[in-house]
Amino acid sequence: MSLPIRPRRLRTSAAMRAMVSETRVHPAQLMMPVFVREDITAPTPIASMPGQSQHTLDTLRRLASEIAAAGVGGIDLFAIPERKDAEGSQAWAEDGIMSRGIAAIRAEVGTDLVICADTCLDEFTDHGHCGVLTKTGTVDNDATLPLYARMAVAQAAAGAHMVSPSGMMDGQIAEIRAALDANGYTDVAIMAYSAKYASAFYGPFREAVDCSLQGDRKTYQQDPANRREGLREALLDIDEGADIVMVKPAGYYLDVLADVAAASPVPVAAYQVSGEYAMVEAAAANGWVERERIIPESITAIARAGADIVLTYWAHEYAQKWA
Ligand code: PBG
DSSP states (O other): OOOOOOOOGSSSHHHHHHHSSSSOOOOOEEEEEEEEEETSSSSSETTSSOOOEEEEEEHHHHHHHHHHHHHHHHHEEEEEHHHHHHHGGGGGGGGSSSHHHHHHHHHHHHSSSEEEEOSSSSSTSOOOSSSOTTTTTTBHHHHHHHHHHHHHHHHHHHTTTTEEEEEEOTHHHHHHHHHHHHHHTOEEEEEEEEEEEGGGGGHHHHHHTOOOOOOOOTSSSTTTTTSHHHHHHHHHHHHHHHEEEEEESOOTTTTHHHHHHHHHHSOEEEEEEEHHHHHHHHHHTTTOOOOOHHHHHHHHHHHHHHEEEETTHHHHHHHHHOO
16 A cells, blocks of 8 residues: 555654653643642641642752752742731731741742742632622722732742733733832743633632632633633733733633733743642543543643643642653
8 A cells, every 4th residue: 555654653662752852841841830828736637639739838849959950940829817807918928928928938948949939819818708898798909909919029029030920910010010019029930821711620728728719700810712822811911010920720711821821921830730640640640541641641741732831730749750
């Protein structure tokens, strides 16, 4: 049979396949989301995210140094305070758990990891929304912006190299950039959660941060049906000064990710969220999928679609096993 063109030739051996592989994920491009909690004395496993825990300041430090030693690029810190209020004031408190968590990581690893902090109020407000509320109970965009600015400045003061606004308020990037610059933090980068969808895939995370939310975030996070709008949000954030833009969730939003990657002049991140993690762990625990293959495949797919940076709860394990 005359069949001169045979794509299978490039799949004949592991060496051949490795040579022509288009996508390789390096641990330096991975970021590990981690949780620190104020009112605990020992790490507390998160039931819906097997393998992940809420950490004490001590175990957070240890984890940060292990992650750095494994070659992971960065860490993204979420903090769970003991006290919550309507404004979320523990978010910027100098002696609050967020500031102390950042300082602890910074003291441990210095600049060996990119230390990034989540810049959003939802863990800190008693109503669980990402911003403050008006008298009628809607989320007040413009009143929230100065609070984000305060939080970002406090995170920079505590030693964060990067802040990551995830609250989806309009104008948040410009407001935070101006506040960081006015306070002398011109070198602190902003990773913008730009195309962030109102997703059911955040379910396990809500347990991880003891979220008090009643209702949903649909007036500020995006409708999962909207692709064009994801690109628009990213372009707006770039105009406002974002150093990195992000798409979230990742694996179910690869079209949005590919659009943003094609258009963005700045690096693009994607966040493989708690639900993406939990589904794989649950199916693997039942023997329904091959855990050791599906994890690297899921991360590679996100990089293939255009992510320069992947936030994943498997970052540490990936660096140890598959890099
Ligand atoms: C909000 C925030 C959320 C996540 C990261 N930042 C939850 C939400 O928007 O409800 C979700 C992360 C995950 O599911 O892994 N500050």
